Amino acid sequence: MAKTDKKRSPIEYLIGLIIVGVVIWQLVGYILPDHKEKVTTTAFVDAMLSAHGGLENWRSIKKLSFSKAFQLYDSLGNTEIDRQEKHAYAFDNGTTRLIQYKQDDRLYNLVEQKDTLFQLVNGKIDTSLTTAAVRSKIDAAAFVIGLPFSLVTPEAHLEYKGLDTLYGQQLHVLQARFENSADVWQLYFSPDHYQWLGYWVHTRDHYSLVLNQEMTTINGFTLPRKRKSFRTTADRDTTYIRARYTYSNYVIDR
Secondary structure, three states: OOOOOOOOOHHHHHHHHHHHHHHHHHHHHHHOOOOOOOOOHHHHHHHHHHHOOOHHHHHOOOEEEEEEEEEEEOOOOOEEEEEEEEEEEEOOOOOEEEEEEEEOOEEEEEEEEOOEEEEEEOOEEOOOOOHHHHHHHHHHHHHHHHOOHHHOOOOEEEEEEEEEEEOOEEEEEEEEEEOOOOOEEEEEEOOOOOOEEEEEEEOOOOEEEEEEEEEEEEOOEEEEEEEEEEEEOOOOOEEEEEEEEEEEEEEEEO
């Protein structure tokens, strides 16, 4: 007499379907790459700026002043420049910016008053420095102290490059290029709280690495206290210390 198949219960069918589903899920996970949510440049920049005080808050500043001391060294470690500067920027009635320092018993003032730029030496206008040169020096100083907020301009092209391991630690990398400039900037941020660690820049004739050694919080903004600058190779290996910077006496009015 032929045997008849025993009829399976609904529970047995359910268990079978679960087993098949688990096997398929494991196969798909093995075959397909890990799909992690991609971090966009916009999302990263927004989170990073928020961690440093917020872009809108930064743009609401009416006055900013601070002291800056720096020493510039050659490749042999000899001091080229040892300078103390005072910086004062006002934005509440047009733009007024001032950089003041002493050198060789002379008092220098780089001045921007709305659309007028000039240099004073011992209180007299110095015609040896062009308007373009004055603007370049003031813009460079303001750009660096404004980082990372000063990255957000129509001239900047930003790209979040993801996480990388550099100088023995994992960090976020944000690349910046600017119109009418061949320079390439890479800014580094901590992987957890997006704290700004420093930047590496490839200019026309050299490579520089600037590291934030100490930071401070003033009126909700994270600002530098001490920085160290290095010359590097194209592979970002440091070759010598180029400069040391110390910032103090911050005053911010909003």
